[in-house]
Structures are given as structure tokens and as C-alpha cells.
Amino acid sequence: MDCEKFDRIVLDLLYDELDELTTAAAKRHMEHCARCRSIGSGLRATREVGALPLVEPPEGLELRILQAEEQAAQLLPLGKRLGRGLSLLAGYAMRPQVSMAAVLMLVIGSSLFFLRAQPGDREHVLVTERGVPENDTEVVTVLPKRADAPEPPRAGAHAVTSSRGEDGAPRRDRAAEPKAAAPAPAPERFAAAPQAETGLRGGSSLGAIADDKEAEGSEANADPDSSYDAAMAAYRDGRYSEAQRRFDEIASQGGPHAANAALYGAQALRRVSGCPAAARRFEEVHTRYPGSVGSDAAWQAADCYRSLGELARARQNYEQLSADPSYKTRAKEAIAELDQRVADQELAARRASAAAASPAAAPAAKGKPAAAKPAASSK
Amino acid sequence: MAAVQGDATDEMLMVRYQRGERKAFVELVRRHNRSIYNFVLRQLRVPSVAEDVTQDVFMRLVQNAAEFKHEARFLTWLYTIARNLCIDQLRKLSHRRHASLDQPQHGAGDQPDAQLLGDTISDPDPHVSAELNALSSEVRSSIVKAVDSLPDDQREVFLLREVANLPFRDIAEITGVGENTVKSRMRYALDRLKEALSDFEEYARALR
Numbered sequence: 001m002d003c004e005k006f007d008r009i010v011l012d013l014l015y016d017e018l019d020e021l022t023t024a025a026a027k028r029h030m031e032h033c034a035r036c037r038s039i040g041s042g043l044r045a046t047r048e049v050g051a052l053p054l055v056e057p058p059e060g061l062e063l064r065i066l067q068a069e070e071q072a073a074q075l076l077p078l079g080k081r082l083g084r085g086l087s088l089l090a091g092y093a094m095r096p097q098v099s100m101a102a103v104l105m106l107v108i109g110s111s112l113f114f115l116r117a118q119p120g121d122r123e124h125v126l127v128t129e130r131g132v133p134e135n136d137t138e139v140v141t142v143l144p145k146r147a148d149a150p151e152p153p154r155a156g157a158h159a160v161t162s163s164r165g166e167d168g169a170p171r172r173d174r175a176a177e178p179k180a181a182a183p184a185p186a187p188e189r190f191a192a193a194p195q196a197e198t199g200l201r202g203g204s205s206l207g208a209i210a211d212d213k214e215a216e217g218s219e220a221n222a223d224p225d226s227s228y229d230a231a232m233a234a235y236r237d238g239r240y241s242e243a244q245r246r247f248d249e250i251a252s253q254g255g256p257h258a259a260n261a262a263l264y265g266a267q268a269l270r271r272v273s274g275c276p277a278a279a280r281r282f283e284e285v286h287t288r289y290p291g292s293v294g295s296d297a298a299w300q301a302a303d304c305y306r307s308l309g310e311l312a313r314a315r316q317n318y319e320q321l322s323a324d325p326s327y328k329t330r331a332k333e334a335i336a337e338l339d340q341r342v343a344d345q346e347l348a349a350r351r352a353s354a355a356a357a358s359p360a361a362a363p364a365a366k367g368k369p370a371a372a373k374p375a376a377s378s379k
Numbered sequence: 380m381a382a383v384q385g386d387a388t389d390e391m392l393m394v395r396y397q398r399g400e401r402k403a404f405v406e407l408v409r410r411h412n413r414s415i416y417n418f419v420l421r422q423l424r425v426p427s428v429a430e431d432v433t434q435d436v437f438m439r440l441v442q443n444a445a446e447f448k449h450e451a452r453f454l455t456w457l458y459t460i461a462r463n464l465c466i467d468q469l470r471k472l473s474h475r476r477h478a479s480l481d482q483p484q485h486g487a488g489d490q491p492d493a494q495l496l497g498d499t500i501s502d503p504d505p506h507v508s509a510e511l512n513a514l515s516s517e518v519r520s521s522i523v524k525a526v527d528s529l530p531d532d533q534r535e536v537f538l539l540r541e542v543a544n545l546p547f548r549d550i551a552e553i554t555g556v557g558e559n560t561v562k563s564r565m566r567y568a569l570d571r572l573k574e575a576l577s578d579f580e581e582y583a584r585a586l587r
Contacts, residue, residue: 010566011547011562011565011566012547012562015540015546015547017546017547042573043569043573045573046569046572046573046576047569049518049522049576049579050522050525050569050572050573050575050576051522051541052417052421052522052523052526052537052538052541052542053519053522053523054413054414054417054542055416055417055420055426056413057412057413057416057430057433058426058430061412061416061430061433061434062408062409062412064434065408065412065433065434065437065438066404066405066408068434068437068438068441069401069404069437069438069441070401072438072441072442073401073441
């Protein structure tokens, strides 16, 4: 330490504001430096001698201050008083024991919260089963063809099999849907639909389906399922008039089977009255029930139109069905078939006119129109 | 409780007073009313005014208690209040005739118990010998005169250091100047005091 630094710290040394190392260094410097020693000792002597004598405050000053404070506290604004009270409460709240109590309460509360909803705490559990769950592993059983089985609906009609989903609505079974262009053993597949359906509803087989009397006897109190089953039984047994009446009732009442009942009702009508009456019914079903049932009805209507020779209307329906993914391929094939048929008819007509012009060719020309007649019959 | 408050720091007492503990305020007054009164008295030099200002200092403390920050130093805050009140009072007094050391303290010069400030300061200590007491009275009077003759800025620093016993850092904060400036003012004040007390070396040696 040198004298310059000593001058800077001499007051700190005098009032003991230096750390121990600097104090020791300053004292060592004072031992060797007469100037600094003189300054240091002179300041220390001045401080000792010149200590300012303190005067005792007047008696009563402290009391006056406390009285003034008491009066001031009473005159404090409400906000400051509330703030002071809040501060007091906060002071108590910040104490460790209060904090620990709060933590303890939090732990107990959270434990109760998590423990209160344990399933085992409930002694009685009421379970109500509504509906029948959908069976994804549904198996369609093909029954042997019955000799007295009625002619099944044409392409598409039997494809509508109702199995109930979770919401109870009929579900179209695409797996059993036949290809229109490739006629399959329709009676067998038609019989498969109720098998799957009844299997889902409790395992009753086709042979166990109630007869007419039983169906009629239970009709009054029958639910939609049993009514539909009875209608289907009548349809399969060839009692088309009865089936039509039952299906029409179901369709008019609405419900989950209304769409399928309307379609089957139209098919039964076709069996009873033929295509002239059924075509319009199919159109109504097509208009009323958009979706798969409506598409099926449109297909059936087109089939009727073909049978009736109304190829233009049939083609119109097929064109509409071309927009339906499930009918797209079949509809295009049917349109191509219709076009070919029209072309054949035109060709036959030209040949017939040519034969009429040539008497020699008349016998040969007589068989041509017959070959060009539509193969399908309305019945 | 009293023992606990006796051990508590000023800051702790102030926090307790903020919470509404009036005993904490009583303790603070007992601790600091003497030093505050002396600081104000040496600044204003009029005992009656100093008494009122001392009371005002503590009333300011009461009114602004909510503004005290826990991390602040209580003495720094208290002496900042005292200094500001002294400055205000000096401005008022500058328009009036200053009370002198020869003026009776309570403004009643005809009262038999009227006492001069110089006499009050130089009250002899009964524990010291008569000879030293006589010398002491003269020394004390000289000290008071020397302190009174200091420039305001030097006297202010001297009083804060000697009466309030505040470190130079806090004095710098109160006065709003740098710490080196504070030390410089203190050094000048001590040099002046040393010069005024140069005739009392014998007394100084006697005290050692």
C-alpha cells in the first residue's frame, strides 16, 4: 500500500469499514510511513475528542409521538386499513405451520378426489340391454332350393337383406348382392337373406317361421320385427297379395323396416299385377327412399320398363344408376345391352322392310322380328 | 415478546408494524427518537422546532409505512425523511429570524429555569472528575460551535456519520451524491474540527 491509496481509505479505516486484509495492510503502511501515521492518528484523536455530545430529547416527546401515531392510525383511510389487515392476514398465512397445513389439506383433498370414483364402491349396477349388437362375422347359409319356392325377385331385389345395426336401422348386405349381369341361383341366395336375418334375431330358422295364422294372430301385438318377418314369410311362401298388404302396412307406418317393406311391397305387387302397375310403385320407392333401397327400386323399375318395351325409360333409369357406385358397372352393362338391343331391332326392321320389298325373301323375313322380341316377360 | 422485539432488526419491526403490530412502532420510536432528535437539532439549531420536526418524522413514517420495501434499509429511509423535513424547515426558517444558541430554549427568557442550548450540551458528566468536567464543558461547547460553523453539506455528512452512525454508502444514498464525495466532505469536516480542537490536546490525551 502507498500513501495515495492510504489517503483514499483513511476514512474507511477510521470508521472500521474496511475488510481485515486492507485494514492490516493500512496498519503496516502506517508503521513505516510517518506522514500517514500522523494523518491517521490525528483523525482518530479528532474523532475521539470531537465526538458530538448527544442531547436527550425533551421529556414527553416519545409519548407525544405515540399519541400522534394512535390518532393517525384511527384517521387512516379505509383502503389503507384494509391493506394493513390484509397484510396482517398474509403475514399469518405465510407462516410455516399454515403452509404445511395447506399442503396437507391439498394432499388429502386430492386423494379423496381420486378415490371417490372407484368402480368397486358401487354395490348395484343396473344394466339395460337395448338392441342386438351387430355381428361382424355374419355367415350366410345357402339353403337347398325348395320345390315350391316362389320365383325370386329379379336382379337386385333379393340383395336387400336387413340385418340390424347398433341403431336398429336396416343394413344392406352387400356381400349377398348378386350381379345383375350374371344371373345366379337366385332362389338359393334369396333364401339366404332371411336366414341371416333370423339368425341374428335369435336363431329361428326358415322352417320355423310361423304360418299365416300364427302371423295373423300375433299381428295385433307384433313389433315391427315380427310384422316384417311375417310379411317376408308370406312373400317367400308365394302369398304375394298378403305379402304386399303387409309390406304396404309396414311401409305406411314407417319405422326401421319401412324402406325395405316398400321395396318388397312393390316386388309383391309386380308378382300380383305385373310390371305395368309395379313400375310406377318402384319409381315411388326410388323417389321416396334415396340410397341403396331407392337404387334397388330404380333398378327394378328399369327392369320393368325393359319388360314393357319402354327402352328409353329403362335407359334413363340405368343412366341414373350409373352414378351409384354399387350399380355403376351393372348399369353400364345394361345400357350397352339396351343399345345392342335397339340396334338389333333397327337392323331387323330394315331387313323386314327389305324383305317386304322382295317377295322371294318374304318367308325368311317372317322369323326375324320374332327373334328380336324381348326375351324377358313381364311376368 | 419484548425480548423478541429487542432482538429484531429495524426492518423486521417495520414489517411487523406494516401488519398492524403497534408494539413494533413503539420499539422503533424508543430506538431512534434520540438520534433523530439530535440530527434535527444540529441541523435546525432550535430545540422547539427540532422537537416538532422529530414528531413529524415519525408521523411521516406512519403515513408512508405501506410504501416501505422489505429489502430497503430502515435507517436510510428514516433519515431520508428527516433530511427532507429539515430542508423544508430550513427554508421556512430562512424567512424568519433564526434562533441563536443564546436564545432561551422555550422562548421564555424570563423563566428562572430557562436554559441555553450551549449549557444543555455542555452538561457535565457526573462520573468524570471535576477538573475533567470543567475541561469537558469547554470542549463540548467548542465542538458544537465547530460543527455549527461547518458548511451545510459537510455538517450534514458529519451528523449522518457521527450521530446516525450510518456507513458512507448509505449517506451517499440519502444525500444523493457519490460515496467519494461524501468521504471528501467528511474529511473536510474532520479537518475543521481538528483545527477547532487543537487547543485541547491535553484533554484528548487525558481521555486515552
